[in-house]
Amino acid sequence: MASLIPCPHCGQRPREEFTVKGAALARPAADAxxxxxxxxVYLRDNRRGRYDEYWHHTSGCRRWLVVTRNTATHEIEGARDAAARKEAAQ
Structure with missing residues (x-):
């Protein structure tokens, strides 16, 4: 059985519709x-447990999401639009 990802735009969708792009880390300032x-760019903690990652809904709405996943169990805890995270930081 395929695991389902809760896309905030499309609802529950199969994992195969998404592409995982990596850790959702806070980006440094341009003058850092x-x-x-x-x-x-290069260093990752590779932690065990709850982790935020950027996922792209490649075969769906084509939006970028921040998916919270447990790296030990691969259980998906939730997903939100990545643009909403950016807007909240401003």
Whole structure:
């Protein structure tokens, strides 16, 4: 049985419709030093447990989502529009 992802725009959709793009980390300021950008681009903690990731609904609404997933069990805890996260930070 395929696991379902709760897309906030399309409802429950099969995992195969999505592409996982990586950790949803806070982006450094444009004028941040090289060391901070290096850490952001190349270094990951690879934590066990609850983790936010960017997913693209490739075969659906084509929106970027932040999906909260447990890296130990692969259970999906929820999903929200990535643009909403950006707007909340401003």
């Amino acid at each position: 030093d090289r060391a901070m950008w290096f850490d952001y």
